[in-house]
Amino acid sequence: MTPPTVVIHRDAETLVQAVAARLVTRLVDAQAAHGDASVVLTGGTAGIATLRAVAASPARGAVDWDALSVWWGDERFLPPGDPDRNETQARSALLDHVPVDPARVFPMPAAVGDLTPEDGAEQYAQALAAQTAKRAHSGAPVFDVLLLGVGPDGHVASLFPEHPALHDDRPVVGVRGAPKPPPLRISLSMPVIRSADEVWLVVAGPDKAPAVRMALEGSGPVQVPAAGANGERATRWLLDRAAAAELPADLARVASP
Numbered sequence: 001m002t003p004p005t006v007v008i009h010r011d012a013e014t015l016v017q018a019v020a021a022r023l024v025t026r027l028v029d030a031q032a033a034h035g036d037a038s039v040v041l042t043g044g045t046a047g048i049a050t051l052r053a054v055a056a057s058p059a060r061g062a063v064d065w066d067a068l069s070v071w072w073g074d075e076r077f078l079p080p081g082d083p084d085r086n087e088t089q090a091r092s093a094l095l096d097h098v099p100v101d102p103a104r105v106f107p108m109p110a111a112v113g114d115l116t117p118e119d120g121a122e123q124y125a126q127a128l129a130a131q132t133a134k135r136a137h138s139g140a141p142v143f144d145v146l147l148l149g150v151g152p153d154g155h156v157a158s159l160f161p162e163h164p165a166l167h168d169d170r171p172v173v174g175v176r177g178a179p180k181p182p183p184l185r186i187s188l189s190m191p192v193i194r195s196a197d198e199v200w201l202v203v204a205g206p207d208k209a210p211a212v213r214m215a216l217e218g219s220g221p222v223q224v225p226a227a228g229a230n231g232e233r234a235t236r237w238l239l240d241r242a243a244a245a246e247l248p249a250d251l252a253r254v255a256s257p
């Protein structure tokens with residue numbers, strides 16, 4: 001694991017534009033290297049705004065959308081099409097506007113009938129295992145880039161501080177009693193998050209500053225899950241100034257003054 005890098009942008013809007021540009025480049029590079037690319041999306045304000053910025057970017061035409069697999073890091077366990085589902089928001093922000101191959105878009109299961117979050121997690125783990133085998137065969141990482149937001153409490157995906165899901169050794173976990181609504185969720189587990197080639201934590205706003213500081217100053221991942229979210233090859237903290245406000249000066253070099 002390489003040490004995290006920190007990039008600080010002037011404000012939330014500059015941050016999402018810069019992350020969108022970086023994401024387009026990352027997907028193009030992955031496709032050039034191994035023919036296709038695999039991305040994990042996040043819910044949350046900054047994550048969805050980034051997808052909107054990709055959709056609006058003239059550079060989006062550089063991505064071969066047909067050769068992209070789309071996964072989710074977590075999902076709010078709600079009925080299909082619910083406006084609060086991360087899937088619904090990602091589709092309207094980006095996926096409905098680019099020619100993705102529907103067979104390569106892997107939303108987490110929705111709340112239908114008797115399905116529980118645990119059942120949904122198990123189904124998603126099966127889809128993931130098939131992808132893992134396929135990508136291993138081609139020598140590509142399972143995920144080229146995995147996007148995460150960070151909560152004011154330091155949660156990432158639906159892995160909340162001190163929550164039992166953090167200790168679950170299954171690849172995908174059903175979450176009950178999440179402190180951020182809705183209480184029922186599905187999440188990739190920490191080991192699966194950590195298997196991504198690159199993990200990008202996209203964080204804006206002053207309410208996130210204490211969590212960003214704690215994660216980067218060595219807090220444990222049980223108290224501050226974001227502290228454990230490292231990629232195999234790169235971990236990038238992509239921040240606006242407000243989220244970076246509590247970082248010590250040696251970490252706080254500003255990219256967009």
Ligand SMILES: O=C(O)C(O)[C@@H](O)[C@H](O)[C@H](O)COP(=O)(O)O
Nearest residue numbers: 043044045046149150151156157
């Ligand atoms: O489903 C969700 O809510 C998430 O995926 C969650 O982990 C989110 O990314 C953070 O809570 C940050 O969200 P904000 O950027 O909206 O604060």
